[in-house]
Amino acid sequence: MTVLVFLDPDHENGRVADASKPQLMATDQGVTRGDGIFETMLAVDGTPRKLSAHLARLAASAEAMDLVIPPAPAWERAIATALAEHPPATELVVRLLVTRGVEGAGTPTAWVQASAPGTSGRQQRETGIEVLLLDRGYDSSVAERAPWLLLGAKTLSYAVNMAALRYAKKQGADDVIFTSSDGRVLEGPTSTVLIATVRDGVKTLTTPLLESGVLPGTSQGALFKTAAEAGWHLGYGPLEPHDLFEADAVWLVSSIRLMAPVRSIDGKEIPVSRELTEELTALLVKGSRD
Numbered sequence: 001m002t003v004l005v006f007l008d009p010d011h012e013n014g015r016v017a018d019a020s021k022p023q024l025m026a027t028d029q030g031v032t033r034g035d036g037i038f039e040t041m042l043a044v045d046g047t048p049r050k051l052s053a054h055l056a057r058l059a060a061s062a063e064a065m066d067l068v069i070p071p072a073p074a075w076e077r078a079i080a081t082a083l084a085e086h087p088p089a090t091e092l093v094v095r096l097l098v099t100r101g102v103e104g105a106g107t108p109t110a111w112v113q114a115s116a117p118g119t120s121g122r123q124q125r126e127t128g129i130e131v132l133l134l135d136r137g138y139d140s141s142v143a144e145r146a147p148w149l150l151l152g153a154k155t156l157s158y159a160v161n162m163a164a165l166r167y168a169k170k171q172g173a174d175d176v177i178f179t180s181s182d183g184r185v186l187e188g189p190t191s192t193v194l195i196a197t198v199r200d201g202v203k204t205l206t207t208p209l210l211e212s213g214v215l216p217g218t219s220q221g222a223l224f225k226t227a228a229e230a231g232w233h234l235g236y237g238p239l240e241p242h243d244l245f246e247a248d249a250v251w252l253v254s255s256i257r258l259m260a261p262v263r264s265i266d267g268k269e270i271p272v273s274r275e276l277t278e279e280l281t282a283l284l285v286k287g288s289r290d
């Protein structure tokens with residue numbers, strides 16, 4: 001079951017709409033051009049996790065593409081309506097979507113969607129994932145040089161990300177780590193790369209450089225805060241593929257699947273640490289309550 005709540009100036013808490021009926025205009029630029037942005041967050045027992053971080057990233061994505069979107073309180077009310085309308089569930093996926101709206105109208109189309117998570121995330125969390133390194137086709141400085149590519153924004157133009165996932169699945173892998181044309185590790189199509197190294201008792205958590213054109217992950221941000229409090233050292237790349245092979249553990253981390261341990265890269269097995277996964281997942285969950 002999917003609950004839809006449109007942000008609508010005539011409905012203070014959002015307008016509930018029937019998800020089984022058409023609700024968007026065919027001329028909406030979200031549809032005709034993929035011109036819009038989104039967020040995906042987890043709600044646990046009816047409470048969204050990392051709500052302020054998701055709303056802040058939504059605002060940053062909007063700013064990057066000159067899109068004027070409803071203010072945070074309107075989103076908060078619509079999210080509350082969506083969660084109240086959905087039958088109670090331990091975990092729900094809450095999506096926030098905004099498009100540039102119907103051509104010529106000048107107002108965005110904005111809605112919240114609440115639905116149950118699929119089963120694969122939980123399974124991959126437990127069994128781990130096999131990933132392929134795939135070339136993203138641009139170098140790691142392009143984000144700064146060409147801001148119109150919107151690399152740090154979470155736009156609706158995810159067809160390339162989905163194509164990369166399908167490509168990996170056809171090769172028998174579960175997921176992807178993108179690399180830049182100058183050989184840097186970037187991110188997954190829907191996740192942030194994290195590596196852990198433990199040397200002489202010093203534990204270090206490293207993620208690729210944000211400036212290399214990756215989406216700033218809210219999970220990575222939340223985890224870095226609590227991990228630092230727990231004594232972990234933190235690092236921001238640059239990372240190269242050899243760093244992944246030399247690490248004590250590698251994960252793809254995101255809001256719904258949480259920490260998915262990487263079991264192999266391009267068919268080569270890498271170390272998996274159940275202990276570190278449990279420790280860091282607990283720190284991520286702790287850091288995600290806001």
Ligand SMILES: Cc1ncc(COP(=O)(O)O)c(C=O)c1O
Nearest residue numbers: 190191192215217218219254255
């Ligand atoms: C490209 C990309 N990188 C990273 C992430 C992880 O972000 P978060 O931890 O906020 O879910 C996502 C999430 O969907 C993503 O699409």
